[in-house]
Amino acid sequence: MAELILHHFDxxxxxxxxxxxxxxxxxxxxxxxxPMVMPKPDLMPLTGGYRKTPVLQIGAxxxxxxxxxxxxxxxxxxxxxxxxxxxxxxxxLSAWSDKTFFEPGAALSMGLNDEIPDPILAxxxxxxxxxxxxxxxxxxxxxxxxxxxxVQLLEEELSDGRDFMFGDQPCGADILCYFPLWMARGNFPQxxxxxxxxxxxxxxxxxxxxxxxxDRSEMAPADALAVARLYEPAPGDGVFANEEGLKQGDxxxxxxxxxxxxxxxxxxxxxxxxxxxxxxxESATGPINTxxxxxxxxxxxx
Ligand SMILES: N[C@@H](CCC(=O)N[C@@H](CS)C(=O)NCC(=O)O)C(=O)O
Numbered sequence: 534m535a536e537l538i539l540h541h542f543d544x545x546x547x548x549x550x551x552x553x554x555x556x557x558x559x560x561x562x563x564x565x566x567x568p569m570v571m572p573k574p575d576l577m578p579l580t581g582g583y584r585k586t587p588v589l590q591i592g593a594x595x596x597x598x599x600x601x602x603x604x605x606x607x608x609x610x611x612x613x614x615x616x617x618x619x620x621x622x623x624x625x626l627s628a629w630s631d632k633t634f635f636e637p638g639a640a641l642s643m644g645l646n647d648e649i650p651d652p653i654l655a656x657x658x659x660x661x662x663x664x665x666x667x668x669x670x671x672x673x674x675x676x677x678x679x680x681x682x683x684v685q686l687l688e689e690e691l692s693d694g695r696d697f698m699f700g701d702q703p704c705g706a707d708i709l710c711y712f713p714l715w716m717a718r719g720n721f722p723q724x725x726x727x728x729x730x731x732x733x734x735x736x737x738x739x740x741x742x743x744x745x746x747x748d749r750s751e752m753a754p755a756d757a758l759a760v761a762r763l764y765e766p767a768p769g770d771g772v773f774a775n776e777e778g779l780k781q782g783d784x785x786x787x788x789x790x791x792x793x794x795x796x797x798x799x800x801x802x803x804x805x806x807x808x809x810x811x812x813x814x815e816s817a818t819g820p821i822n823t824x825x826x827x828x829x830x831x832x833x834x835x
Contacts, residue, residue: 534609535592535764537562538757540576542569546635546716548587550599553708554606555747558613563752570656575754578817579761581797583825585789590757592764593821598789600627601808601826603705615705623699623706629683630709632791636663637679638713642720644669644676662792677727680717684731691733696740703744711741761818769803769810769822777832779804784835787811787825797823798835 537555539562541548555562567576571584579595580588589596589605596602604624607615616623639661643649649657658666665672687710690698697703698710714734717724728735772781779785779801786796787809799811802822809832811823 535594535760538565538590538752538760539563539587540565540567540579540590540757541587542567544569544719545586546638546712546719547585547599549715550708550712551587551589551602551606552746552749553711553741553744554603554615554705556745557615557703557705557708558606558610559747560606560610561748561750563757564749565752565754565757567754569653575758575817578758578815579821579823581799581811581813581815581823582795583797583823584795585793590761593761593766593818594764595761595821595823597823598826598829600624600631600828601824603708604807604826605824607705615708617704620705623704623709626706626709630713634680634683634710634713635716637676637683638716640664640669640672640676641680641724642716644673645721645723660793680713681727683713684728684734687734687737688731691737697737703741707737707741711738714738715741758817761821766812766820766822769812770805772801772804773806775804777834779832779834785811785832786835787830787832790829790831797825799823801832804832 537560539548539551541551541564567573567586573584576584576588579590580597583597585597587599587602589602596605603615643657643664695701698706772779781801783801784798785801786798788794788796797811799813801809802812803810804827806827808827809825809830812820813823814820
């Protein structure tokens with residue numbers, strides 16, 4: 534199998550999910566550092582326009598969105614499952630952690646940090662469509678309330694003394710619950726004081742941190758593009774019957790339905806209830822498959 538290549542930047546909380554997932558599984562992976570804002574010239578050939586962080590590349594297969602990245606890691610490396618047993622509802626947990634928990638955390642990260650460089654602030658004002666920047670400072674008390682209400686849920690989940698969310702071993706659910714706290718710790722020091730009352734959460738955070746990121750080595754962006762050229766993209770699982778009436782080979786476009794909704798165009802190779810795959814061709818990569826989760830992405834004929 535081709536090596537794992539994560540395109541990300543160190544401060545990205547969503548990328549921390551992927552890094553921890555690889556840590557939990559004890560995987561070796563290459564790290565390609567990408568810019569925090571557009572343009573991202575070495576990433577675009579791989580994604581076709583999807584700009585969010587992180588993206589996982591395996592040969593000529595490119596996986597967008599952490600909900601798909603975590604699933605794909607489990608599919609390829611089943612030995613230490615992120616979602617053991619019956620994974621359905623633990624996967625659904627990301628709908629809560631990516632929105633109800635992450636969004637107030639992101640607002641606090643922007644509102645309590647006066648040192649964010651202007652280009653990043655300007656970019657995020659457009660990108661985070663869920664955030665009202667005109668009311669950002671005055672919304673801080675509300676955002677604290679929302680953020681800490683989620684921390685309270687975690688404290689209650691750990692109240693019987695277990696070490697991790699679903700028992701004595703960490704799993705994907707822990708990663709989903711942890712990444713907004715990881716972001717908070719890195720972005721606004723005030724969180725330390727606010728978490729004083731959450732003893733179990735603070736102890737669990739330390740156990741999460743100890744998981745680490747597996748075996749990481751740096752890779753130049755040009756080398757990742759060269760890897761994509763070396764491999765043939767997989768034929769895909771085919772297009773299942775779907776409400777949109779789409780067929781294999783249709784020219785389609787795909788975009789997230791939340792924020793950063795830049796459409797990606799390509800030929801539809803696979804579509805099922807879990808994911809969809811576009812085949813594209815770029816001079817920098819040759820033929821390539823770009824994969825998206827089905828949930829949270831709109832697909833339509835171009
Ligand atoms: N649903 C996406 C969300 C990813 C996301 O919003 N990532 C942030 C960084 S943590 C981002 O893309 N920021 C803008 C950028 O990197 O260009 C996922 O789960 O991967």
